[in-house]
Amino acid sequence: MTDRAMSDATPFAVTVVVLPGSSLMTVASAIDPWRALNRVSGAERVVWRVVTPEGGAVTTCGLPVAGEALGPDAGGDLLAVVAGFDVLEHATKPVLGALRRVAPRFGMVAGIESGAWVLGALGLLEGKRATAHWEDLEDFAAFHPGTDVVADRWVVDGRVMTAGGASPAFDLMLALIRERWGETAALDVASVFVYEETRSGADPQPLVSMGRVAAREPRVAAAVRAMEGALERPLPTEVLARRAGVSVRRLETLFREALGTTPGAYYAGLRLLAARRLVTDTALPLSEVALRTGFGSASAFSRAFRRHAGMTAQEARALARARRRVP
Numbered sequence: 001m002t003d004r005a006m007s008d009a010t011p012f013a014v015t016v017v018v019l020p021g022s023s024l025m026t027v028a029s030a031i032d033p034w035r036a037l038n039r040v041s042g043a044e045r046v047v048w049r050v051v052t053p054e055g056g057a058v059t060t061c062g063l064p065v066a067g068e069a070l071g072p073d074a075g076g077d078l079l080a081v082v083a084g085f086d087v088l089e090h091a092t093k094p095v096l097g098a099l100r101r102v103a104p105r106f107g108m109v110a111g112i113e114s115g116a117w118v119l120g121a122l123g124l125l126e127g128k129r130a131t132a133h134w135e136d137l138e139d140f141a142a143f144h145p146g147t148d149v150v151a152d153r154w155v156v157d158g159r160v161m162t163a164g165g166a167s168p169a170f171d172l173m174l175a176l177i178r179e180r181w182g183e184t185a186a187l188d189v190a191s192v193f194v195y196e197e198t199r200s201g202a203d204p205q206p207l208v209s210m211g212r213v214a215a216r217e218p219r220v221a222a223a224v225r226a227m228e229g230a231l232e233r234p235l236p237t238e239v240l241a242r243r244a245g246v247s248v249r250r251l252e253t254l255f256r257e258a259l260g261t262t263p264g265a266y267y268a269g270l271r272l273l274a275a276r277r278l279v280t281d282t283a284l285p286l287s288e289v290a291l292r293t294g295f296g297s298a299s300a301f302s303r304a305f306r307r308h309a310g311m312t313a314q315e316a317r318a319l320a321r322a323r324r325r326v327p
Helices: 024-040 094-104 114-122 134-143 166-181 181-192 212-215 218-228 237-244 248-259 261-282 286-292 298-309 314-323
Strands: 012-018 046-049 056-060 063-067 075-081 106-111 154-157 161-162
Touching: 012 024, 024 046, 024 056, 024 063, 024 075, 024 106, 024 166, 046 063, 063 212, 075 094, 094 106, 094 114, 106 114, 106 166, 114 134, 114 161, 134 261, 154 166, 161 166, 166 181, 181 218, 212 218, 212 248, 218 248, 218 261, 218 286, 237 248, 237 261, 248 261, 261 298, 261 314, 286 298, 286 314, 298 314
Parallel strands: 012 046, 012 075, 075 106, 106 161
Antiparallel strands: 056 063, 154 161
């Protein structure tokens, strides 16, 4: 992925750009594997620096993340851009200008979570395969018609990489370590975090992380995956049962045993969870949110949302915006 010599004579140089609103877990996933690599190697194989738009600290998850200014002479092996909420507000013209100047000086460039939007704004994704966080995929694809947008966990296309969130970013860093320093180094780094690497980059990003349920009851997992793929046009329980290979009655029993609820109630909750994310994290009209989550009318959506959230959709959106304004 890089022309740099595979020797430790010169440490692998990583620059991580953190925009306000990033997930703290995603920031850690882009940095901590390199720290762990140095630890398990007993040598300084990697040097990294954290950069923020104006130098100084940015707020992520209510906590300050200290950084330095990017500088016009920045360069190295990997430039990773980490972003989260309101990325297009934080990726200002000066920020994009600074990144555009230095990006050619890095062997690889990565967009982590909403950082993919930044790479798109820089024109680095034109004609490339790329991914973004699963919540953004539909809008991301519409916004970048020249990009082959896929739902993979992470994607490498030449020197350009994208990852959908914290866990995919961690796996991507492990893949880079594996390619440069070998399988044993990657396993040692994963072991520092008591982490079992079980997913490949090409695995799809799930709307619901089924965890142990998928292993214990794959028929429930199959039904949930079918639900995920049909939020806009909900499937009848009979179709879900057929996808899971069981009768309707058996599917209802399996859901009660595994999840403590019925398929219908779980499906409704899944759609409302997706609706709440669209309400709080986007500026989509509420009528569009209703359509995307399978509600036949604005009034039906409003009633269901209020029962689910204990407030109206307008109130939830206003509250989310107010919270993001708090430093």
